[in-house]
Amino acid sequence: LAKTTQPISMDSYEGQEVNITCSHNNIATNDYITWYQQFPSQGPRFIIQGYKTKVTNEVASLFIPADRKSSTLSLPRVSLSDTAVYYCLVGDIGTGFQKLVFGTGTRLLVSP
Amino acid sequence: DGGITQSPKYLFRKEGQNVTLSCEQNLNHDAMYWYRQDPGQGLRLIYYSQIVNDFQKGDIAEGYSVSREKKESFPLTVTSAQKNPTAFYLCASSSLPGLLVTDTQYFGPGTRLTVL
Numbered sequence: 246l247a248k249t250t251q252p253i254s255m256d257s258y259e260g261q262e263v264n265i266t267c268s269h270n271n272i273a274t275n276d277y278i279t280w281y282q283q284f285p286s287q288g289p290r291f292i293i294q295g296y297k298t299k300v301t302n303e304v305a306s307l308f309i310p311a312d313r314k315s316s317t318l319s320l321p322r323v324s325l326s327d328t329a330v331y332y333c334l335v336g337d338i339g340t341g342f343q344k345l346v347f348g349t350g351t352r353l354l355v356s357p
Numbered sequence: 358d359g360g361i362t363q364s365p366k367y368l369f370r371k372e373g374q375n376v377t378l379s380c381e382q383n384l385n386h387d388a389m390y391w392y393r394q395d396p397g398q399g400l401r402l403i404y405y406s407q408i409v410n411d412f413q414k415g416d417i418a419e420g421y422s423v424s425r426e427k428k429e430s431f432p433l434t435v436t437s438a439q440k441n442p443t444a445f446y447l448c449a450s451s452s453l454p455g456l457l458v459t460d461t462q463y464f465g466p467g468t469r470l471t472v473l
Contacts, residue, residue: 347401
């Protein structure tokens with residue numbers, strides 16, 4: 246399974262754009278990149294998923310360069326409620342079974 | 358409302374006792390998972406099941422047991438053999454191929470187990 250590396254923590258202010266980069270040098274051809282958000286004492290929540298180039302939804306954007314060895318989660322205009330831990334995961338969902346590996350994530354703190 | 362429910366939210370257990378955590382889903386998902394999370398750490402996979410009556414050990418299965426008699430239910434038993442059971446336990450489910458390719462794991466609200 247591809248291992249991911251992401252910053253332990255990041256700080257931001259309300260209204261700013263936040264970019265969290267994840268490194269996954271050993272990503273396999275069938276692997277997708279998925280980001281989850283977790284608030285304290287809650288289960289992780291799916292944010293966005295992609296395979297290559299750029300993916301955007303109502304919550305975030307995901308940028309994946311051509312070599313796919315890294316990815317960047319972009320949160321536009323963060324608010325205090327975006328304070329959470331963000332996990333980058335890499336896994337093969339082609340077979341349906343997803344033995345995903347969660348690292349320690351990036352703890353984002355948004356201040357007023 | 359479709360989703361995953363876990364009960365109880367908080368659970369206290371005396372050392373040496375077995376305890377069973379409930380996980381139910383009405384998402385019609387075939388695959389279900391149990392994770393353990395310790396403070397400040399990521400999630401670690403305990404057991405997973407891809408289909409009814411079948412399950413596999415994850416990375417930290419020792420001291421735990423599961424059953425999958427129904428598609429909707431995947432209870433986890435924390436046995437007295439688990440050396441350090443105090444943790445936050447999360448259940449998840451996912452669909453199989455043929456459905457939305459962007460479908461991924463949906464998590465329950467978690468059960469916080471404390472051993473006294």
